[in-house]
Structure formats: C-alpha cells, structure tokens
Amino acid sequence: MRTRFAPSPTGPLHLGHAYSALLNHDKARAGGGSFLLRIDDLDQSRSRPEWEAQLKDDLHWLGLDWPEPCWRESEHLAEYDAALDRLWAMGLLYPCSCSRRDIREALSAPQEGAPLTGPDGLVYPGTCRPLAAAEGPRPRPRDTTLRLDMARACARLAGAPIAFLETGTAPGVTTGTELSEPAEMIQGIGDVVLARKDMGAAYHLAVVVDDAAQAITHVVRGADLFEATRIHVLLQNLLGLSTPIYHHHDLIRDDNGKRLAKRDDARAIALYRSEGLTPSALRAMIGL
Ligand code: GLU
Numbered sequence: 477m478r479t480r481f482a483p484s485p486t487g488p489l490h491l492g493h494a495y496s497a498l499l500n501h502d503k504a505r506a507g508g509g510s511f512l513l514r515i516d517d518l519d520q521s522r523s524r525p526e527w528e529a530q531l532k533d534d535l536h537w538l539g540l541d542w543p544e545p546c547w548r549e550s551e552h553l554a555e556y557d558a559a560l561d562r563l564w565a566m567g568l569l570y571p572c573s574c575s576r577r578d579i580r581e582a583l584s585a586p587q588e589g590a591p592l593t594g595p596d597g598l599v600y601p602g603t604c605r606p607l608a609a610a611e612g613p614r615p616r617p618r619d620t621t622l623r624l625d626m627a628r629a630c631a632r633l634a635g636a637p638i639a640f641l642e643t644g645t646a647p648g649v650t651t652g653t654e655l656s657e658p659a660e661m662i663q664g665i666g667d668v669v670l671a672r673k674d675m676g677a678a679y680h681l682a683v684v685v686d687d688a689a690q691a692i693t694h695v696v697r698g699a700d701l702f703e704a705t706r707i708h709v710l711l712q713n714l715l716g717l718s719t720p721i722y723h724h725h726d727l728i729r730d731d732n733g734k735r736l737a738k739r740d741d742a743r744a745i746a747l748y749r750s751e752g753l754t755p756s757a758l759r760a761m762i763g764l
Contacts, residue, residue: 477509478693480547481535482683484516485527488744489534492698492728492736495762499725500696501540502764512690513546518675518682520550534745538755547690549682556677559685559715560670564616568629568714569670570608571620578603592664595704599666622671624711630658633713640709644724646699656706668707680707688717699724700735728762 479500504511517523563569582601583591592599638656670681702724712719727735
C-alpha cells in the first residue's frame with residue numbers, strides 16, 4: 477500500500493491539510509505500506525520555497541515522515557510533456573485561446589440554455605475545437621492552453637468502462653464502484669484543460685502521471701475532488717496506467733460550515749503550534 481499527500485507550497489497548511497495528511501499516513505501505516513509526500517508546485521508563480529519548508533516542518537511536527545527527496549512536480553516536467561505528446565499524437569488535444577470571459581460570453585448566448593458546471597467550473601462550450609480540426613495534423617504547439625477533446629477521448633476508449641472503486645463515505649461521495657458513461661463525461665465535464673499557457677501541464681494531467689510514477693495504490697484526498705476523479709481515470713485508461721483505489725474524505729469546515737481555504741490563516745497549523753497545542757490535541761480537534 478502506498479499513499480501520498482500532495483500539498484501546494486502556496487500558503488500555510490491548515491487543519492484541513494492536517495486531516496488529509498494524517499489520514500494518508502495512518503492508512504499507510506495500518507496497511508504496512510508507505511506514505512509519500514508530493515510537492516504540487518506546478519504553479520511556479522505562486523509556489524515559494526519558504527512555504528515548502530514550513531509545510532514540511534508542520535508535517536514533521538505532526539509526527540509524519542516520508543522518504544526524501546520527495547517528489548516535486550517542477551522537477552518532472554519532462555514526464556508531463558511526454559504524456560501530453562502521447563495524447564496529442566492520438567489526436568485528443570487541441571489548442572484553446574479562450575479567456576474566462578470568452579467562455580462566459582459564449583455560454584450566455586441565448587441558444588446555449590443554462591450553462592452547466594463540472595469539476596473545473598463552467599463546462600467549456602467547445603469554441604476552439606472546430607478550428608483545430610480544420611487545421612489538420614501538425615506538431616504540438618508549446619506555450620499554449622491545450623484541452624482534451626472529451627468526445628474523441630471517450631470514442632477512443634470505445635466502450636471500455638470509466639470505472640473506479642471508491643471507499644470514502646463523505647457527503648457527496650458515492651461509495652462502491654463508480655461508473656461513468658461517455659455522455660456524462662461529454663456533457664457534464666467537457667473539454668478540460670490539460671496544459672496551461674505559462675505553466676505547462678495542468679493538475680489533471682500531472683496528478684495522473686505522478687500517481688502512476690509513484691506507484692500510488694490508494695489515493696486519499698478531500699471530497700471536493702470526487703467528481704474530478706472520473707477525468708483522472710479516463711486519462712489513466714488513455715495512457716495505459718493502472719487506476720488506484722480512491723478514498724475521498726470529509727472536508728474540515730470553519731464555524732460557519734464553510735470549507736477551509738489556504739487563506740484561512742486563523743486555522744494554520746503553525747498558529748496552533750505557536751500557541752502551544754500538542755500534536756495529539758490537534759489530532760483530537762479534527763476527530764483523529
Ligand atoms: N495539490 C492538490 C490539492 O491540494 C492535490 C490534489 C490531490 O491530492 O490529487 O488540491
């Protein structure tokens with residue numbers, strides 16, 4: 477059994493991160509397996525070495541350890557590039573130049589009906605898709621946003637099920653075998669972004685490459701990523717990678733019932749530490 481915790485070094489870790497990291501660690505230990513740390517620093521404009529140092533320090537304080545050097549995404553861009561090349565060669569990606577505003581405007585056209593939202597927000601209306609088809613085969617363009625042509629991707633898998641095993645029981649999560657039909661993928665998720673103009677690989681692509689490269693058997697993460705898991709499983713199928721078991725856990729909420737965000741410095745682990753809380757008292761606070 478191999479689990480991983482994959483924080484972004486873009487701010488302080490808070491109680492929600494502690495919960496996720498501890499669950500991953502406890503699960504790996506209980507199963508006699510290993511717990512790995514992954515630094516999700518794809519977004520170089522927001523990642524800072526001092527946040528990485530702080531998050532490691534907080535995790536050590538919580539009693540967690542992991543093999544070093546840990547996996548840092550910014551050191552694996554060539555692997556993401558190779559996966560993008562493969563998807564491009566299969567004819568499943570196309571460049572997109574739409575801004576968020578372009579997308580909102582296209583979706584507000586009267587013939588569009590009520591816009592649908594998927595795991596990444598508004599479902600892309602497909603504006604740039606026909607342009608790419610008209611241009612025909614060419615080398616993969618660099619430094620541009622690339623979207624997955626969801627209909628083609630589903631057709632490529634030709635009836636093979638997009639399925640994964642979910643063991644979580646958080647609200648909004650369905651426990652058991654989760655099966656997605658192509659029609660749901662096309663209408664409810666659409667052409668997701670797999671590469672970004674100034675970042676290279678986007679999260680959905682990187683996470684799939686990383687989980688395979690680190691041989692992760694159990695993905696334990698927040699319930700907010702349950703819907704996106706279908707995208708990950710689809711990409712695993714396209715790239716010939718195995719699918720881990722997924723466990724989407726409850727989100728830690730603030731006193732108003734809102735889920736904690738990075739900016740919730742008031743619940744930063746570092747703050748509790750400075751106030752003299754012990755790791756076991758912090759565990760108790762989040763029900764572990
Ligand atoms: N860095 C991502 C996050 O914090 C990791 C998600 C995942 O575990 O797949 O949301």
